[in-house]
Amino acid sequence: MEYLSTLLESESMLLEYQKGALKNVSVKNSSNRVLRCIQDGKVAVVAGEKESSVDHLLKLALELVPFGESVDYQFPTAQIYNSKSPPPIPFVENLKRKDLDEIATHYLSIAKKRLPGLNIDLSIEKSNSSLDLQGSTGLKGGYASSTLNISVQVMEFKESEIFEWNQTLPSPPHAQRDLECFFEDLYEEIEAARTPSTSLGQGEYPFIFTPEILQGGLLPSFFLALSPTLLENKTSPLVNRLGEKIFADEISFEEQAAEIPFDGDGLPTTAKTIINQGVLELFPIPLEYSKRLKSNPTANSFGGFPFSDFHFKKGSGELKKWIRSMSEGVILCTSYNLTQGNIANGNLSGIISLGLHIKDGKIQGRVKDRTCTLNLYEALGKNLHDISKRTQVLGHGRVMNLPWVLSHGIEVS
Amino acid sequence: MKILQQAQDLISSHSGQVDYLEFRFENRTGLNISVYEKGIQGISSSDRVGGCVRACYRGGWGFASFSDLSRMKDLTLEAIEAARLIGHDKTFLAEVKPIVDQVGLDLKEDPRKISIDHKLEILQNYRNLMLSRKPEVVQAIGLSYKEEFITKHFLNSEGSLISQELLEMGLSYDARAVVDGEQTFMFDVKGSTNDFGFIRGLDSQVQDICDYVALYARAPKVRGGNYTVVLDPALAGVFAHESFGHTSEADLFAEKPGGLDTLRIGKRFGTEELNIYDTGLIPGRSGDFLYDDEGVQASHTDLIKDGILVGRMHNRETAARLGEAPTGNARALNYHFPPIVRMRNTCIGAGNHVVEDLFEGIEEGVYALGCYGGSGGEQFSFSALRGYMIRKGKICEPVKDLSLMGNLFETLEKIEGIGPTDDLEMLSGMCGKHAQFPLAVSMRSPHIRIRDLTIGGA
Numbered sequence: 001m002e003y004l005s006t007l008l009e010s011e012s013m014l015l016e017y018q019k020g021a022l023k024n025v026s027v028k029n030s031s032n033r034v035l036r037c038i039q040d041g042k043v044a045v046v047a048g049e050k051e052s053s054v055d056h057l058l059k060l061a062l063e064l065v066p067f068g069e070s071v072d073y074q075f076p077t078a079q080i081y082n083s084k085s086p087p088p089i090p091f092v093e094n095l096k097r098k099d100l101d102e103i104a105t106h107y108l109s110i111a112k113k114r115l116p117g118l119n120i121d122l123s124i125e126k127s128n129s130s131l132d133l134q135g136s137t138g139l140k141g142g143y144a145s146s147t148l149n150i151s152v153q154v155m156e157f158k159e160s161e162i163f164e165w166n167q168t169l170p171s172p173p174h175a176q177r178d179l180e181c182f183f184e185d186l187y188e189e190i191e192a193a194r195t196p197s198t199s200l201g202q203g204e205y206p207f208i209f210t211p212e213i214l215q216g217g218l219l220p221s222f223f224l225a226l227s228p229t230l231l232e233n234k235t236s237p238l239v240n241r242l243g244e245k246i247f248a249d250e251i252s253f254e255e256q257a258a259e260i261p262f263d264g265d266g267l268p269t270t271a272k273t274i275i276n277q278g279v280l281e282l283f284p285i286p287l288e289y290s291k292r293l294k295s296n297p298t299a300n301s302f303g304g305f306p307f308s309d310f311h312f313k314k315g316s317g318e319l320k321k322w323i324r325s326m327s328e329g330v331i332l333c334t335s336y337n338l339t340q341g342n343i344a345n346g347n348l349s350g351i352i353s354l355g356l357h358i359k360d361g362k363i364q365g366r367v368k369d370r371t372c373t374l375n376l377y378e379a380l381g382k383n384l385h386d387i388s389k390r391t392q393v394l395g396h397g398r399v400m401n402l403p404w405v406l407s408h409g410i411e412v413s
Numbered sequence: 414m415k416i417l418q419q420a421q422d423l424i425s426s427h428s429g430q431v432d433y434l435e436f437r438f439e440n441r442t443g444l445n446i447s448v449y450e451k452g453i454q455g456i457s458s459s460d461r462v463g464g465c466v467r468a469c470y471r472g473g474w475g476f477a478s479f480s481d482l483s484r485m486k487d488l489t490l491e492a493i494e495a496a497r498l499i500g501h502d503k504t505f506l507a508e509v510k511p512i513v514d515q516v517g518l519d520l521k522e523d524p525r526k527i528s529i530d531h532k533l534e535i536l537q538n539y540r541n542l543m544l545s546r547k548p549e550v551v552q553a554i555g556l557s558y559k560e561e562f563i564t565k566h567f568l569n570s571e572g573s574l575i576s577q578e579l580l581e582m583g584l585s586y587d588a589r590a591v592v593d594g595e596q597t598f599m600f601d602v603k604g605s606t607n608d609f610g611f612i613r614g615l616d617s618q619v620q621d622i623c624d625y626v627a628l629y630a631r632a633p634k635v636r637g638g639n640y641t642v643v644l645d646p647a648l649a650g651v652f653a654h655e656s657f658g659h660t661s662e663a664d665l666f667a668e669k670p671g672g673l674d675t676l677r678i679g680k681r682f683g684t685e686e687l688n689i690y691d692t693g694l695i696p697g698r699s700g701d702f703l704y705d706d707e708g709v710q711a712s713h714t715d716l717i718k719d720g721i722l723v724g725r726m727h728n729r730e731t732a733a734r735l736g737e738a739p740t741g742n743a744r745a746l747n748y749h750f751p752p753i754v755r756m757r758n759t760c761i762g763a764g765n766h767v768v769e770d771l772f773e774g775i776e777e778g779v780y781a782l783g784c785y786g787g788s789g790g791e792q793f794s795f796s797a798l799r800g801y802m803i804r805k806g807k808i809c810e811p812v813k814d815l816s817l818m819g820n821l822f823e824t825l826e827k828i829e830g831i832g833p834t835d836d837l838e839m840l841s842g843m844c845g846k847h848a849q850f851p852l853a854v855s856m857r858s859p860h861i862r863i864r865d866l867t868i869g870g871a
Contacts, residue, residue, distance in 0.1 A: 018668060025495035026476040028749055029484050030463075045457035049480040052460060060458060067446075067529050069453045097495075119670050157671030161822075162660075162791035233450070233553035235589040235596045340786040341796035341816060342598045349816040349869040351794045369792060371818045371869045373637065413637050413869060 001039040003061065004075045004135045004266055005054050008032045012127030015100050019119060020108050022101065028127075037061035038075070042068035043288075054134065072291045078138025079268070081261045092126065092148045092172050100124045104150075107183045114187045118194070121153045139266045143259075147396035148172045150182070154190055163366075165190055165354060166334070170211065171393040189333070192356055195365035200357050200412060206329040206385065207372070207410040208322055208358075211392040211402035214312070217338035219400075221346050221376050223305055228289035230344060237345050238280060246377060247278040248384040252313035255300075260308035260398060267299035269308040278381075302398065310400045315387025322386065322406050324361045330412070331356040331363070332372065346376035352412075370412050379407040414438075416464065416482055417566055417574075423466075423489050428570035430493055431470040432504040435569035437706060438464040439748045443561040446529070448536045450544060450554050456529075463748045468492045473500030478749040505733035509709050511572035516703050518578045519696075521608035524560050532558060535612055539586065539619045546620040548627035550590040556619070557585050558612065565706075573708040581699060581853050583841060584612050588622045590630035597813065599626040599798060601783070604841035604855075607697045625799060628811055635800055635812035635868055641778040641829075642817065642866045643771050646838035648784050648797055650856030653689055654759045654844070655789030656821045657682075661691075661716050661724075662742070662754040662846075663731035673735075680722045683825040688762030689717040691726055693741055699841050699853035700757030707743040707752055714740040717825075728754050746849035755846060758839075761858035764831025771830045771862040778803035779868060781815050784840075794818040816869035824863060832859030 009031045016024040031050035035057040036043060044064035046057045095103075104124045111120050130144040150169035155162065167186050173179050209218060230236035238246065257269035265287040274282050284300030284307065285293055300306045323331075330352065337350030355367035388404035420436040428434045441461045447454040465478035466489045475495030477488035524532075536556050543554045563579040587600035599622050605611035644652060659665065666672030693711025695701055702711055707729050715723050727735070728743035731754060743752035772780070783798030797815040801808045836859035843851030 021501075022473070022499040024474040024476060024751070025492075025499060026478075026751065027488060027491055027495075028477070029479045029481055029488065030749055031480045043455075045455070047457070047459040047461070049461055049463065051462070051481065060460065064456055064458055064529075067453070067533060068456045117670075119668075155665075155669045155672075157666060157669055157675035162675070164790065230589075230596075233589065235552045235591050235598075237594060237596060336788040337794035337796075337816070337818075340788065340794070341814065342596070342785065344596045344598070347814060349796075349814070351792045351818055353792065369820050371794070371816070371867065373816075373869050411637075413867060 001037065001062070002075050002136045003035055003037040003058060004133070004139065005033060005035040005057070006264070007050060007132045008129065009050060010127050010129035012125055013097060013100065014123060014125040015097070015104060016121070016123045017104055017108060018121050020112060025097070033057060035061055037065055038071060039065045041070055041072070042066065043071045044068040071288060073287050075135050075137050076139060076266045079141075079266070081133070081141025081268070089146060089172050089174055091175055093146045095126050095148065100126060103179065107179070110183065111187065115190055115194075118154060118190070119156060121155075123151045125149045133262065133266055135266055141262055141266070143261055145397050146172070149396065152186060163194070165193055171399060172396060189356070192363045193354070193366040200330065200367050200370055202413050204409045204411055206326060206406060206408045208319065208329065208331040209379075209405045209407065210331065210333050211394055211404065213332050213334060214402045214405060215394050215400050217335050217350070218348065218376050218379065220339045221343040221348060224344050225346070226284055226306060228283075228286055228293060231283060232289060232292055235344070241280055242283065244280055245278045246280050247275060247380045248382070249277050250315060250384060250387055251278050251380050252276055254311050254313070255307045255309055256311055257308050263299040263308065264301040264303065265297070265299070267297055267301070269299045272298065305398065308398055312391070312400070312402045314389055314391045314403045317386035317388045317404070317406060319388055319390065319404050323358055323363065326358045326361060329358045330367060330372070330410070331358065335372065348376060349373040373411040373413065374407075379410065380405070383407045383409045414566070416485070417568065419485065420568055423486065424568065424570050427489065427493055431468045431496055433469040433506055433570055434493070435467050435567065435707070436464060437745070437748055438566040440564045441561055441747070443559065444529075445557065445559045446532060446536060447555065447557040448533075448540050450540070453533070454555065465748045465751070466492050467751055468496040469500070469504050469506070470496040471500030472502035472504050473498070474751070476751045505730050507727070507729045507732035507739040509571070509707075509729065509739060512704065512708055512710070513572070513574045514576075514704070516575070516577040518580055519607060520580070522610045524580075524582060524609040527609055539615065542616055543586070543588065543619050543623050546623045548623060550592050550627050550630050551588050551623050552591050553589040554623065555587050559583050567704070567706070567708050569708060575704050575708050577702065577704055579702060580606050582606070582609065582611065584615070586619050586622055588626040590626045592630040597626055597630040599629065602841055604699055604853075605697050606699060606701050629799060629813045632811040632813045634814040635779065637869050639865050639867050641775045641862065641864045642868070643778065643780045643803065643860055643862050645780070645782040645860055646832075646836065646858045647840045648781050648795060649761055649858035649861045650759070650840045651784045651787050651795050651842070652793070652861075653761045653858055654756060654842070654854065654856050655787045655795065656793040657689055657716065657825065658691065658756045658759040659789050659846070660791070660821060661726055662756070663725045663727045663735065664754040667731050667735055676722060676725065678722055678724070681720055682717055682722055682822070683720045683828050685719045686764040686831050687717055687720045687825065687828055688715070689760070690715045690762065691742065691756050691759045693757040695758050695855070695857070698758050698839055698855040700855050702757075705741045705743045705752065706745045709739045709741040709743060711741040711757065714742070726754050726756065728752060744852060746852050750849050753846065753849065755852055756844060756854050758855045758857060760856065761831065761861065763834040763837055763859050764861075766830040766832060766862075768832045768836050768860050771832065771860055772803055772808065773806050775803045775806055779812070779815065780808055781817060789821070791821050792818070793821055793824075818867045818869060824866065827864045827866070828861055829864050830862040832861065834859075836860055
């Protein structure tokens with residue numbers, strides 16, 4: 001019998017503001033221990049809180065494991081990871097409730113002046129978390145992180161019309177300047193979006209995809225196609241396409257493995273290229289799939305988003321120049337629905353939830369009651385026009401570093 | 414329980430410092446089993462315990478949750494301190510009579526009495542049935558069973574002390590097919606909160622999934638455009654939930670500028686045939702519970718009656734702010750979250766059209782069935798699992814990749830017909846709001862017909 005146990009613990013504080021005033025303060029103390037046990041070639045998984053000791057969970061797992069899935073792998077043998085934590089962010093690490101309140105109050109007061117008459121709800125959350133790994137094979141390691149998250153929601157009703165705008169701080173700030181940039185962009189976007197909805201006709205248009213929409217709308221279908229389950233049952237559109245060009249020459253993706261020292265199987269993460277000049281160079285293979293897929297494990301067992309970090313190579317384009325030179329098009333910030341269908345093939349369709357209409361080189365206002373339809377492999381393939389020089393880091397811990405992307409021929413209906 | 418006594422002691426000693434104080438404790442034990450075409454895919458269990466405290470002082474709320482129960486006292490003091498620090502207004506909490514009650518499970522067939530071996534045998538039998546029916550293009554199949562027993566304890570400074578046992582069970586089954594390198598995915602979900610027997614008798618349904626996925630793998634994509642659309646009960650139920658349901662959650666609009674004007678009681682939102690309600694009173698379905706997470710008794714809440722807005726869903730605070738009765742819609746995903754206004758079982762009431770009539774007179778339209786998922790608000794969107802073109806009132810060839818989109822207020826006006834009572838069907842689902850996902854809910858509806866609905870497609 002052998003086992004692998006991970007314990008994720010976190011302490012967080014959330015302050016929520018409504019109508020400009022602090023309304024709720026929430027404190028969360030949470031722990032989640034997951035233990036995977038292999039015995040006689042079968043595996044079972046049990047979960048509980050920190051109070052559920054390894055011994056207790058092991059007892060439960062041993063009751064379950066005779067019914068478990070047959071496996072053909074073993075956990076990695078003894079390795080002690082030095083605590084290679086994500087680099088500490090002093091600006092975040094030492095924030096107390098009073099500091100969080102000062103940050104929120106400061107930017108809400110500016111918003112009140114810049115966006116008079118608009119009701120802005122804001123939440124700010126600081127959390128510290130740590131992950132510890134312990135294995136019967138001698139594995140031992142851990143890492144910790146501190147994050148700060150800010151979400152802003154604007155919502156107002158007019159007769160039979162709802163104006164809603166949501167924005168989240170993309171990644172923990174390293175300095176006051178990062179917060180100022182975030183709020184400055186936010187005020188500008190809301191100002192632009194508040195103007196009366198403009199009429200965008202049906203047809204094909206150039207689209208500027210923001211880093212947020214790449215993260216939450218476009219790239220999930222690529223990550224799904226990389227899923228080892230879909231590769232194993234040969235329903236991924238990328239099956240047998242290793243070494244083939246699937247995107248335009250300008251597209252390169254890599255994992256730098258800069259912050260997370262090991263994956264969920266306890267294997268050390270390593271830097272690797274996923275897409276090189278449009279060519280698919282790597283499938284992320286978790287340990288449990290390696291023999292079945294006849295491939296070495298790549299330390300990418302994280303569940304869902306398969307990488308410890310993800311970097312989309314920047315280009316040379318400039319967002320402002322794209323806008324100035326565009327006769328008509330859209331900046332797509334959010335579409336709640338792009339990922340809701342059968343997206344593994346890259347076919348995406350959804351409402352333009354937050355989008356700005358560009359006409360004659362200027363932002364005209366918020367796009368309303370329009371949907372967009374695209375194929376990921378075309379948008380980042382034959383329809384790719386440019387990639388921005390500027391990139392944005394998104395996420396906390398397992399980050400994505402993404403640019404803005406300009407693609408042509410996106411269908412609007 | 415010792416922990417309840419400790420919480421009671423904290424209420425006795427500290428409730429004088431705030432306007433309101435409550436504790437919730439949970440114990441959740443779960444089991445998940447998955448099989449796929451090659452055999453068992455995974456088995457896992459969970460056993461979680463934790464609690465939370467919420468304090469309100471002059472309208473300000475302090476909340477703390479703890480996996481480590483030994484932190485209860487210090488985090489209670491922190492929640493009280495936070496509430497006192499931020500409260501400067503007035504506490505709004507609709508009056509609720511204190512309730513002392515213990516609610517046990519009333520199960521037709523108890524899954525705890527069914528061995529893991531037998532549960533596996535049921536899944537393996539379905540797997541074999543799917544494999545025996547698997548057409549050539551079907552590459553993969555899967556079945557997944559889950560059960561979770563939840564024991565909740567609630568006590569507050571008003572004298573309520575409620576213990577409630579709940580159960581959620583679900584079975585999902587799916588199939589994937591590939592034709593010309595393009596993948597098609599089809600699934601269905603069944604669920605119950607009181608009868609393990611829900612899992613039996615599904616032989617034809619699990620096999621149908623294989624047939625459907627093979628059929629739709631070869632089907633053309635729908636041509637995008639505006640159509641008269643007939644929604645099957647599953648998709649119509651999701652429409653009710655995503656579009657009107659979320660918009661009727663009082664915490665979303667009550668405090669927002671213009672919210673009460675847009676959602677004014679007495680305003681017409683559709684034809685006289687349209688009735689939408691939310692209820693916690695349909696036994697056996699997700700969202701069926703006697704008390705919500707504020708200790709308010711569940712109820713039937715009419716939202717639209719005969720086309721007129723007549724109500725909304727509340728927690729105690731929004732009900733008091735609007736001077737309306739609480740509806741028992743305060744739900745928390747688990748003890749790590751405070752309760753917010755959530756749906757339970759959201760339904761479109763039966764209309765007066767027979768189903769066949771809903772197709773009549775449609776020159777070219779779409780019949781949309783089942784749901785991949787959706788999201789809503791003023792602008793909503795759902796993806797249908799399956800579709801057929803309607804030509805001259807007849808159901809014709811299958812079409813796939815249907816995304817249905819529209820504006821809520823305009824679309825409610827475009828509902829042209831609603832199916833009868835014997836057409837009503839239930840659907841289980843998962844709902845997300847803010848960070849609280851997935852919360853088990855259900856929906857019920859008959860077929861409905863909507864004119865001029867946008868369908869995104871090829």
